[in-house]
Amino acid sequence: MIGLHWLDIVVLGCYFVVITAIGVFAAGRVKGVEDYYMGGRRFGKAMMIMFAFGAGTHADSAVGLAAQTYKLGMAGIWYQWSQLFNTPIYWLLSPIFRRARCLTTGDLYELRYGPPLGILYAFWGIAINIGLLSVTLFGSGKLVEALTGGGIPVHWSVFLMTFAFISYSLLGGLIAAVWNEFFQGILTIVMSVLLIPFLWHAVGGIAGFRLTVPHAEKFFRMTAPGEIGLFWIVMVSMNQVLGFIAQPHIMSNNAAGRTELDNRIGFCAGVTLKRMCSVGWAFVGVLAIAYYGYGRIQPDHVFGSLIRDLLPAGFGGLMLACVMASVMDIGSVLVLSTSALFTRNLFRRFRLTEDQHPELLISRIFSLFFASASIWLALSFRDVPSAIRFMWELLPMIGIPFWLGVWWRRANRFGAIASCLAATGAWVVGLKVFGWTGDAGLPYVIAFYVIIGLAFGVIVSIMTKAESKPLLDRFYLTINTPIGQEARLTPIGNALAQAKLT
Secondary structure (H helix, E strand, O other): OOOOOHHHHHHHHHHHHHHHHHHHHHHOOOOOHHHHHHHHHOEOHHHHHHHHHHHHOOHHHHHHHHHHHHHHHHHHHHHHHOOHHHHHHHHHHHHHHHHOOOOOHHHHHHHHHOHHHHHHHHHHHHHHHHHHHHHHHHHHHHHHHHHOOOOOOHHHHHHHHHHHHHHHHHHHHHHHHHHHHHHHHHHHHHHHHHHHHHHHHHHOHHHHHHHHOOOHHHHHOOOEOOOEOHHHHHHHHHHHHHHHOOOOOHHHHOOOEOOHHHHHHHHHHHHHHHHHHHHHHHHHHHHHHHHHOOOOOOHHHHHHHHHHHHOOOOHHHHHHHHHHHHHHHHHHHHHHHHHHHHHHHOHHHOOOOOOHHHHHHHHHHHHHHHHHHHHHHHOOOOOHHHHHHHHHHHOHHHHHHHHHHHHOOOOOHHHHHHHHHHHHHHHHHHHHOOOOOHHHHHHHHHHHHHHHHHHHHHHHHHHOOOOOHHHHHHHHHHHOOOOOOHHHHHHHHHHHHHHHHO
């Protein structure tokens, strides 16, 4: 009835039993706000690796990459490899999030610039998370639609997946999400390579590919003229550096571990593991050209259709379980980081009590609004690659103030706000006035809004009053003070309190 073999349904049912048990067990370990949002900062290297891998790897990653390599050849792999050169930077930046001793990235912006930037980031971060979740839901929905042969259309799968992850995140918080990330990560790795031998046999290997596809060698080139070239790779890589720290869930990715080293190894190894899995997704998309014929199938359906057509009964259910796990994991993480931004950086400014229980209640209620907005946006996308590009372009606007604040002491709140607004305006002008759209226009619009954003941030900061010395001293001392050496922070904290009183 829904395009699945009975064995697929059995496998999917077993998955739900397992993850429900994980959620119920995790719920018993949530004792307060830090447990709910940060898992008590108790996870070791192995859990943090799978947490970073799972939080950054979901169905739209495989669907979008396979779609691009089906259209452009191996050059499409840069949709995932654009972050390949940034891993050393991630290693250096990771301790900042742990040492900031914050629960949200909004708290970090407030620590550097004061309350106005905490509020600005809260609104922007909520918008970012709505976008991230909508892309995940849309890509996953496309995969489910292909796996079931249209038996479960995109809109139905989006609603079903939303209900599943909302229930899960409200139940067990970040603890449940991280445990499920470990389970989902193993499934994702298996499914990333499982399809290749079946597809390789079906097309007759490279020899069969050459016989079937005219000018086969062009599909194995690492660039695509007019679409993805060296300029594209450089600009998108830079864009990822600016934007990765702006994602609200990066705080938990880099601060939920027991130690700085756990966080560093966890995040960098997790994103590297994703880059490795992306080779399999890209190769599948290229081989699909020989199996289906070039342009004869909707690109977003390539990955799911191959699983349905080539793998034995039961594997479709396993893939659906993998899809559900990935959506539930990233959905839970995004729900938690979004509700944390709302309650801590917006709601808490108006609350009348320090009791944490109303905050947790409000957080869970706000999750429903967040999910509704994400569903609306997910159903408005046309295809997965364009949805991914939308998110790439949205992130750096609020990321530019972070980089200015970390590397330039003279940056102030006025320059930070100006940089964000100017970059956003430049983005709109680039798309609507200059027509820089699609892969061909992507590097140009990135260069335009980055240059404009940085210029306005620097000029406005120079022309306006600098931040107070105690505020700046506290920020830089905090991010340079390892966990366990908090005694160093007391004098500057007292100085800041005195400055506020006077």
